[in-house]
Amino acid sequence: MSPQERRSGGKPAGKGGGKPAGKSGGRSGGRPTGKPAGTRSGAPRSGASRPARPRPAPEPQIDVHDPDGIRLQKVLATAGLGSRRACEDLISAGRVTVDGSTVKELGVRVDPTKAVIHVDGMRVQLDTSIITIALNKPKGVVSTMHDPEGRPTIAQYVANREERLFHVGRLDAETEGLILLTNDGDLANRLSHPSHGVSKTYLAHLDGRVPPSLGGRLLRGIELEDGPVKVEKFNIVQVTPQASLVEVSLHEGRNRIVRRLFDEVGFPVTALVRTSIGPIRLGDLKPGRTRVLSKTEVGSLMTQAGM
Numbered sequence: 001m002s003p004q005e006r007r008s009g010g011k012p013a014g015k016g017g018g019k020p021a022g023k024s025g026g027r028s029g030g031r032p033t034g035k036p037a038g039t040r041s042g043a044p045r046s047g048a049s050r051p052a053r054p055r056p057a058p059e060p061q062i063d064v065h066d067p068d069g070i071r072l073q074k075v076l077a078t079a080g081l082g083s084r085r086a087c088e089d090l091i092s093a094g095r096v097t098v099d100g101s102t103v104k105e106l107g108v109r110v111d112p113t114k115a116v117i118h119v120d121g122m123r124v125q126l127d128t129s130i131i132t133i134a135l136n137k138p139k140g141v142v143s144t145m146h147d148p149e150g151r152p153t154i155a156q157y158v159a160n161r162e163e164r165l166f167h168v169g170r171l172d173a174e175t176e177g178l179i180l181l182t183n184d185g186d187l188a189n190r191l192s193h194p195s196h197g198v199s200k201t202y203l204a205h206l207d208g209r210v211p212p213s214l215g216g217r218l219l220r221g222i223e224l225e226d227g228p229v230k231v232e233k234f235n236i237v238q239v240t241p242q243a244s245l246v247e248v249s250l251h252e253g254r255n256r257i258v259r260r261l262f263d264e265v266g267f268p269v270t271a272l273v274r275t276s277i278g279p280i281r282l283g284d285l286k287p288g289r290t291r292v293l294s295k296t297e298v299g300s301l302m303t304q305a306g307m
Contacts, residue, residue, distance in 0.1 A: 064098040069109035072096065075117070079124050080295050095120050116307075123302040125295045131163055132182040132298050134280060138287040143170040143179060154179060157290055168192055169200060169277055172256050177202070177274030178282040180293075180301075187298075190305035191277065192253060198278040198304050199232050201249040202258050205271040210236060210244040214265060218248070222264050226254065229261055243270070278304045 076087035076096070090096050094104050097118045110117070112126040135157055137143065145155040145167070158165055158181055166188040168180035182188050191198050214234070221230040233249040244267065248258065259269045275282045279300045285291060293301075 064101055064103060064110060064115070065108050066111050066115075067109060069111045069115075071106075072098065072103060072108045072110050072117075073106060075110060075112050075115075075126065076119070076124065078112075079126055081119060081124065090119060118303070121303065122296075123299045123307055125298045125302065127184075130182070130184045130187075130298070131161075131165075132180060132184065132187070132293045132301070133158060133161075133165070133290050134282075134285060134293060135179045135181060135290045136282060136285045136287050137171055137176060137179045139176050140173055142173050143167060154181070157288060169253070169274070170255075171274060172259075175259075175272040175274065176287060177272075178277055178280065178285075179274075180277055180280065181290075187302060187305060187307065190307065191301065198301075199249045199251050200253075200274060200278075201233075201247065201276040203237070203273045203275055204246050204248060204258060204262060204269050206244040206246060206262055206267040207242075207270050208244065208267045209239050209241055210246060210267055212236070214267075217265060218261070222261055224260055224264060229254075229257060231261075247275075277301075 073084050073087040073091060076082075076090065077084045081087050081090065088106055091103060091106055091108075094102050096103050098108070098110055099116050115126070117124040117126065135154060137154060141152045141154060144153050145165075147153050151173070154167060163183040165181040165183055166185055168182065168188050168191045169178070171177060171179060180188075180191065215236070218231040218234050221228045229250065229252055231248050231250045233247070235247040236244065237247055238245040248261075250257070254260075258272060262269050273282075280293065280297055
């Protein structure tokens with residue numbers, strides 16, 4: 001028996017006694033199949049290429065230039081966005097969109113009666129014929145322009161206006177606070193419809209001391225006879241043993257919704273004031289008084305309404 005046979009237990013190497021050639025892990029041997037060379041537990045080798053991340057789709061290029069229009073920077077300046085030079089800087093910085101397309105060229109002309117322009121995401125009000133008015137409706141006045149029963153209406157507070165105005169946000173006769181009137185029918189419809197997410201905020205005086213747990217119930221939702229209602233925000237402003245003052249925000253516009261909501265949870269409303277509609281606040285506007293909203297305020301309303 002040769003020395004090689006004695007070392008392998010009497011069996012020739014490569015026929016069962018020793019490791020088969022190619023499985024010893026030596027440099028000259030092949031690698032077993034099943035795992036790619038240079039991998040460990042399926043992990044990719046260092047420096048291996050990875051799938052490229054998908055790039056965001058480029059903004060669609062829309063030709064918004066109207067050769068018969070007005071230069072965009074002049075349109076913005078006329079709308080109160082600053083001097084013409086300041087408006088040129090807004091355009092160059094890519095902060096202005098026209099009909100959904102970003103404009104950076106200063107030579108672009110647009111038709112202000114047709115173009116939809118946003119600056120930093122906020123709609124720019126261009127139509128000078130559009131007017132929106134804030135009214136603090138007093139108690140005892142109905143939220144209509146005409147009442148067949150002869151009760152006082154909100155029409156008396158805008159009797160000097162020539163525009164045909166639509167009211168936004170109906171309030172019952174016993175509720176005070178903010179109502180908007182506008183001659184923009186599309187804006188009025190969008191602000192009135194809860195699907196557009198424009199919230200309304202109220203200060204409610206309640207009969208009884210509300211517990212801290214009430215906010216959670218209202219945020220989760222309360223079932224009324226005409227369907228569930230959830231508030232967006234709830235805050236206890238002040239409490240006494242006999243009464244509470246709370247602030248509540250919701251998108252709902254159903255008839256007497258705030259009063260019915262608190263009746264359902266056992267704290268009837270004794271006085272109610274609407275303090276805001278979207279970004280427009282009642283502020284220090286006195287009952288029965290009106291003020292015309294600025295272009296910036298109207299623009300913020302249009303943006304919240306998805307216009």
